[in-house]
């Protein structure tokens with residue numbers, strides 16, 4: 240076991256797929272967290288858009304399961320989410336409200352409120368991190384707390400901590416990869432079954448892989464926002480989504496994929512970030528290349544000066560995968 244035994248109190252703001260999965264994971268891992276890290280994690284508040292439930296000694300698992308089953312939090316207080324973050328004594332806020340890449344809200348206000356109240360924040364919400372990275376990191380540092388966001392890029396793949404922590408001492412030259420599982424699924428199906436784009440998209444929607452409004456994914460904007468997060472966190476670039484050159488996948492035809500295949504390639508939606516380049520575009524990838532992963536998988540190759548190229552592959556989306564990244568961020572703060 241590492242460190243001293245301690246109790247950590249946290250709130251979960253946004254109790255949907257990801258927030259609910261974080262709660263499930265904390266209860267499922269309760270004894271391992273105590274045994275391996277000496278941590279007793281209590282969830283003292285949960286909030287969705289309709290209300291807030293607070294129990295300062297820890298909300299029981301059954302109560303949270305009930306909220307999960309009903310897809311809503313039954314409030315026991317008049318506090319709204321922002322007031323709860325500010326007023327209820329706790330150590331860390333898990334912010335998992337919907338991503339908004341225009342304003343960053345409501346997540347931005349949640350994160351600002353938490354950091355000002357000297358609470359750590361772990362988030363899966365791309366909006367505030369892509370739009371206000373520098374300001375938020377400075378506020379966290381000024382208040383002596385951490386803001387961590389591994390779940391915003393690449394789901395369960397530990398890409399940000401690989402670059403910032405594990406590869407400390409190496410210079411990161413570029414990160415290139417597939418950061419949108421929906422697009423990768425569609426291109427895989429188009430290539431393997433010679434399906435037209437629209438058909439593969441409808442199949443992805445029927446399987447729950449693509450959202451009912453998949454425009455952010457297929458336009459490449461979702462990948463662009465993730466590149467901005469990497470640009471700011473890894474390269475200190477102070478970039479914003481408008482700095483990314485973006486091309487999506489809707490123009491790709493089964494014929495183009497067939498031609499690529501005959502020449503020993505496949506077509507993938509590749510995002511690349513370096514000091515010189517911020518770009519999302521369909522690219523030819525040689526068959527058998529590390530970036531040639533199939534289905535909903537994500538992949539990223541990190542190019543470094545001394546460690547060479549390092550590639551990680553993993554499940555890039557899904558509530559459980561995002562929750563695994565959130566749990567690992569929580570442990571990096573307290574364990």
Ligand SMILES: NC(=O)c1ccc[n+]([C@@H]2O[C@H](COP(=O)([O-])OP(=O)(O)OC[C@H]3O[C@@H](n4cnc5c(N)ncnc54)[C@H](OP(=O)(O)O)[C@@H]3O)[C@@H](O)[C@H]2O)c1
Nearest residue numbers: 253254255256257287288336337338345363364557558561
């Ligand atoms: N799902 C994934 O696989 C995945 C993976 C990585 C990252 N993410 C990111 O993680 C975040 C959450 O995703 P999700 O799939 O869990 O979304 P979701 O299922 O739609 O859940 C969003 C939750 O936020 C709540 N909410 C909305 N506005 C709120 C407000 N003003 N105050 C408090 N709660 C509010 C919603 O409440 P109501 O139900 O009452 O509206 C709901 O409980 C998003 O930013 C997403 O981009 C998701």
